[in-house]
Amino acid sequence: MRSKISIITVIFVLAVGLFTAAGRPIEWTLQADHSPGDPVFQYILRWAEDIYRLSGGRLRITVHPPGAIVPFMEVFKAVSMGVLDIATSWGPFWVGVDPVFGLFCGSAAGMTPEETGLWRQEWGGGEMIAEKYAQYNIKWLPSKLYPAEIFLWARHPIRTFADLEGLRVRAAGLSLVMFGRLGISAFWIPGGETAPALLKGVVDAAEFLSFPQDMGLGFHEAVRYAMIGPRATVVAKDLLINMDRWNELPPDLQAIVTIAISNYQTKINWRLQKLEMEALKRAKEYGITIVHIEESLAKLVRETFDKMFDEFAAKCPFFARVWESQRAFLAEYRALRDLIWPWE
Secondary structure, X not given: OHHHHHHHHHHHHXXXXXXXXXXXXXXXXXXXXXXXXXXXXXXXXXXXXXXXXXXXXXXXXXXXXXXXXXXXXXXXXXXXXXXOOEEEEEXXXXXXXXXHHHHHHOHHHOOOHHHHHHHHHHOOHHHHHHHHHHOOOXXXXXXXXXXXXXXXXXXXXXXXXXXXXXXXXXOOXXXXXXXXXXXXXXXXXXXXXXXXXXXXXXXOEEOOOOHHHHHHOOHHHHOOEEEEOOOOOOEEEEEEEEHHHHXXXXXXXXXXXXXXXXXXXXXXXXXXXXXXXXXXXXXXXXXXXXXXXXXXXXXXXXXXHHHHHHHHHHHOHHHHHHHHHHHHHHHHHHHHHHHHOOOO
């Protein structure tokens, strides 16, 4: 009798425990790399709401703006160590950890958003990115693909290298390294602080993202010239999840997170294209002058990037693997593109 009572008691306790656990959602803390003034921040909030709804309330992700939990440039370490459960991020921020993170963005090789997505999805790029992040206890998932970045915002037009000389430039990732190699005084400050820095003359020129994000932060109110050029032909963003937190999720929740971020990526990619057109129209109405850099400067930028990557590849087999993959993909894909769509 006592044995039966003990068994019943154990079953009851386990049942209560399971019911309680099922009644409590898994709580994740996310720090975004977009400020609340950025239109993308609202999409991150909606994505978190979708996760909660699709999971039946079993996974709740609380979204915080940049710097709310950890300093902006400590996000990688925070996710790796589990201080943050999840974060939206950008690979080139972490070139100090490993230069190969700069290649994952796609712009390093001069890819378009379409080409970057294709390389990541079908040419093995995504597998290599996930492999590298996993070395740091981070689960990687692709997030969004931005249109080309503005080359630079400045008070005066910049067309040639001579126009750059002597300027103090805000830059990030491999662009920061590139400008430094060209002998330009370049340094990083957070995106949200950049427009005030331009306005006050702390920096003479600055890059950040594309028109919608830059104007959302007030770049168009600080300066009057927006330069167009091939410094960053695409911006590929990432979703970084602490690997321990990821492994704790049951398979169905892992699937929900993966499918939801894929759906989010599709929606935001098209939305960003529309926002780009709308923002360009507003910029012109606001009095912003659009300036195309000359071919000589564009060539100098491309050659500087290529030389940097060849040097990194000579020192690191993994970097060489990614770099060769991107170049081989572009050669194959663009031969097809030029054959099938010669009128573009």
